[in-house]
Amino acid sequence: MANDEEALExxxxxxxxxxxxxxVDIEDSDDLELVYTPGVAEPCREISEDKSRAYDYTSKGNxxxxxxxxxxxxxxxxxxxxxxxxxxxGKSNLMKKFGDVDGFPICLESETAxxxxxxxxxxxxxFGAINLEDIKAPRCxxxxxxxxxxxxxxxxxxxxxxxxxxxxxxxxNALDVAGKQLQDVRIAISGxxxxxxxxxxxLLELGAENIVPVDSSGILxxxxxxxxxxxxxxxxxxxxxxxxxEDAIDDADVxxxxxxxxxxxxxxxxxxSDNPIVFxxxxxxxxxxxxxxxxxxxxITATGRSDFDNQVNNSLAFPGIFRGALDAGVSEISExxxxxxxxxxxxxxxxxxxxxxxxTLDQSLALEIADSVQEAAEQPET
Amino acid sequence: MANDEEALExxxxxxxxxxxxxxVDIEDSDDLELVYTPGVAEPCREISEDKSRAYDYTSKGNxxxxxxxxxxxxxxxxxxxxxxxxxxxGKSNLMKKFGDVDGFPICLESETAxxxxxxxxxxxxxFGAINLEDIKAPRCxxxxxxxxxxxxxxxxxxxxxxxxxxxxxxxxNALDVAGKQLQDVRIAISGxxxxxxxxxxxLLELGAENIVPVDSSGILxxxxxxxxxxxxxxxxxxxxxxxxxEDAIDDADVxxxxxxxxxxxxxxxxxxSDNPIVFxxxxxxxxxxxxxxxxxxxxITATGRSDFDNQVNNSLAFPGIFRGALDAGVSEISExxxxxxxxxxxxxxxxxxxxxxxxTLDQSLALEIADSVQEAAEQPET
Numbered sequence: 001m002a003n004d005e006e007a008l009e010x011x012x013x014x015x016x017x018x019x020x021x022x023x024v025d026i027e028d029s030d031d032l033e034l035v036y037t038p039g040v041a042e043p044c045r046e047i048s049e050d051k052s053r054a055y056d057y058t059s060k061g062n063x064x065x066x067x068x069x070x071x072x073x074x075x076x077x078x079x080x081x082x083x084x085x086x087x088x089x090g091k092s093n094l095m096k097k098f099g100d101v102d103g104f105p106i107c108l109e110s111e112t113a114x115x116x117x118x119x120x121x122x123x124x125x126x127f128g129a130i131n132l133e134d135i136k137a138p139r140c141x142x143x144x145x146x147x148x149x150x151x152x153x154x155x156x157x158x159x160x161x162x163x164x165x166x167x168x169x170x171x172x173n174a175l176d177v178a179g180k181q182l183q184d185v186r187i188a189i190s191g192x193x194x195x196x197x198x199x200x201x202x203l204l205e206l207g208a209e210n211i212v213p214v215d216s217s218g219i220l221x222x223x224x225x226x227x228x229x230x231x232x233x234x235x236x237x238x239x240x241x242x243x244x245x246e247d248a249i250d251d252a253d254v255x256x257x258x259x260x261x262x263x264x265x266x267x268x269x270x271x272x273s274d275n276p277i278v279f280x281x282x283x284x285x286x287x288x289x290x291x292x293x294x295x296x297x298x299x300i301t302a303t304g305r306s307d308f309d310n311q312v313n314n315s316l317a318f319p320g321i322f323r324g325a326l327d328a329g330v331s332e333i334s335e336x337x338x339x340x341x342x343x344x345x346x347x348x349x350x351x352x353x354x355x356x357x358x359x360t361l362d363q364s365l366a367l368e369i370a371d372s373v374q375e376a377a378e379q380p381e382t
Numbered sequence: 383m384a385n386d387e388e389a390l391e392x393x394x395x396x397x398x399x400x401x402x403x404x405x406v407d408i409e410d411s412d413d414l415e416l417v418y419t420p421g422v423a424e425p426c427r428e429i430s431e432d433k434s435r436a437y438d439y440t441s442k443g444n445x446x447x448x449x450x451x452x453x454x455x456x457x458x459x460x461x462x463x464x465x466x467x468x469x470x471x472g473k474s475n476l477m478k479k480f481g482d483v484d485g486f487p488i489c490l491e492s493e494t495a496x497x498x499x500x501x502x503x504x505x506x507x508x509f510g511a512i513n514l515e516d517i518k519a520p521r522c523x524x525x526x527x528x529x530x531x532x533x534x535x536x537x538x539x540x541x542x543x544x545x546x547x548x549x550x551x552x553x554x555n556a557l558d559v560a561g562k563q564l565q566d567v568r569i570a571i572s573g574x575x576x577x578x579x580x581x582x583x584x585l586l587e588l589g590a591e592n593i594v595p596v597d598s599s600g601i602l603x604x605x606x607x608x609x610x611x612x613x614x615x616x617x618x619x620x621x622x623x624x625x626x627x628e629d630a631i632d633d634a635d636v637x638x639x640x641x642x643x644x645x646x647x648x649x650x651x652x653x654x655s656d657n658p659i660v661f662x663x664x665x666x667x668x669x670x671x672x673x674x675x676x677x678x679x680x681x682i683t684a685t686g687r688s689d690f691d692n693q694v695n696n697s698l699a700f701p702g703i704f705r706g707a708l709d710a711g712v713s714e715i716s717e718x719x720x721x722x723x724x725x726x727x728x729x730x731x732x733x734x735x736x737x738x739x740x741x742t743l744d745q746s747l748a749l750e751i752a753d754s755v756q757e758a759a760e761q762p763e764t
Contacts, residue, residue: 010417015442026475035472037695044469047464057397063398080433082427086426106505122497123501253458313419
């Protein structure tokens with residue numbers, strides 16, 4: 001685990017972890033005339049005649065806003081936009097490193113979903129895509145849905161879809177190793193925030209049939225006042241079952257935790273089916289530590305952390321997804337593109353118990369994902 | 383003059399002219415843990431306890447938004463936010479090159495002054511200062527005034543204040559060469575947009591007493607329906623005089639054009655006082671070409687262009703001004719800081735008829751300006 005002091009030092013020495021750099025050097029007055037006035041007038045004129053030429057002559061086509069209001073940051077909660085910034089800057093750093101995407105952090109002072117929507121809409125001329133991040137549920141669902149309709153550029157809430165893509169890839173590899181099929185297994189999903197709901201929805205799309213979503217109040221209910229939770233209950237075993245986490249996990253083949261530290265006991269793991277798969281993804285403290293889960297019979301374990309096997313982390317996916325979407329020039333990231341990204345991650349490794357996902361630092365992964373996403377974007381719709 | 387084809391090529395080969403680059407390289411999983419999760423949590427926590435630590439641990443302290451709605455771009459007019467982008471990107475490039483400031487272009491889709499205000503306010507957690515740019519008058523005045531009151535970071539409309547700073551420096555050097563005093567000379571200012579009004583206001587502050595502001599409708603009137611023009615008329619000779627450009631310029635020691643191409647004739651220059659100073663700053667086509675002005679008796683000429691002597695261009699000022707303001711950690715750029723910037727530009731050259739301002743590409747100028755601005759910021763208020 002990283003040392004807090006070391007992390008502070010690194011951030012103090014490199015505030016922001018990113019910088020804006022000239023990509024054209026101005027050496028003489030000829031350069032200045034081309035980069036600035038009067039030369040700059042010509043691309044301005046071209047774009048004013050046809051807005052789409054912004055993609056030819058400006059940074060828009062490679063520039064992704066990493067947007068947050070700071071209302072649901074890591075395990076820290078609603079810490080506000082200023083305090084969320086280091087996360088968005090880290091993400092911007094990774095986008096360039098792995099995807100050659102210009103990511104730029106935008107932390108917004110805004111109180112409501114409506115505010116966020118209006119501010120992000122106003123940024124459309126500047127950015128080629130929007131990565132929403134660390135916005136609390138259910139606000140994030142309303143923001144994403146509205147922006148996907150109103151904007152002509154891809155809008156992608158990474159906490160939902162990035163997580164769903166990586167978890168589904170990891171899960172399918174784990175199931176292959178365990179010799180089980182997605183449509184047959186019972187999957188307990190703990191946590192009904194942005195990522196928990198999105199993982200469940202995506203696994204349903206991929207063919208899972210026996211999902212039991214559970215949150216801190218127990219197995220979700222079809223009459224939940226949060227309509228996103230109620231909708232999910234309707235589509236899953238939660239429409240027939242009730243009880244707590246111990247009921248959801250009982251006889252499950254798979255546990256996926258996107259919830260809270262330490263809530264899974266050894267007894268719960270012991271109550272699972274044969275060769276159980278335990279993804280304890282709460283960060284930085286998982287629902288159960290991998291060693292403890294293995295002692296209780298877990299066949300395959302994964303966490304969000306780099307100090308255990310099988311790090312299931314969004315950073316595997318987002319640089320390649322944005323690279324692919326920008327290269328494809330699409331106005332949204334479709335379900336087919338998400339599935340292609342998941343497949344690319346899945347196919348990147350020869351799965352074993354301790355290697356169900358690629359290494360987070362593998363430089364070639366993002367390019368594989370980008371190619372698959374672009375290919376999916378170019379398929380005629382079926 | 384730059385070739386249009388060449389300018390398009392350069393923009394196509396380097397779309398954006400800037401890029402977002404990692405300032406920390408991630409080489410191994412230890413780095414990843416510090417730059418991203420879990421290490422990033424510690425600076426987040428620190429900032430959530432004290433927002434001001436954003437300046438220690440994030441890019442905020444060196445990040446300046448170059449904001450436009452694209453409503454008054456160069457000589458091109460209201461071409462919209464997408465088409466304005468190459469100008470903002472050029473400016474961001476220059477900020478880094480000359481001032482080591484991270485400038486980031488934000489072109490906003492927004493219809494009204496109120497919209498712009500709300501969107502820019504929402505960006506306060508992300509940026510350490512705001513450079514407003516190419517927003518049409520009088521909208522720009524309302525936007526700047528409101529934001530200066532509502533935001534805790536410097537807000538600076540470069541078309542107004544950057545222009546005023548550079549023009550005043552150039553003018554005072556020109557007056558030195560011509561052996562005249564600012565308070566004595568008659569100054570005709572053509573153009574009552576953002577820059578014309580700001581130049582007049584700033585020269586008044588510096589001690590000019592005989593300014594005649596004129597726009598395409600003639601010498602400004604105290605009953606103009608635009609209250610910014612009426613206010614200026616009130617404070618200048620326009621409260622006593624009337625007529626057209628030829629009346630304003632008659633017997634003037636100084637002509638400052640921030641208006642339209644070709645509107646000054648040789649006869650008008652001939653009607654000026656002894657050793658007249660002619661700043662024809664309309665871009666890219668000046669109010670009168672320098673050679674023609676000299677033939678008609680102009681003693682000193684200046685334009686906004688690099689292909690004539692005495693290029694009076696905002697790029698002389700803004701990188702140093704923002705560098706100084708950020709280093710001083712101020713929440714606004716005061717009149718004293720603007721005057722200090724003007725003096726630094728003025729003092730940078732030994733003035734001669736063909737050298738009243740520094741070379742635009744002099745790398746050390748911005749640092750001189752920054753030092754002067756910072757010093758002015760640290761003076762106790764008088």
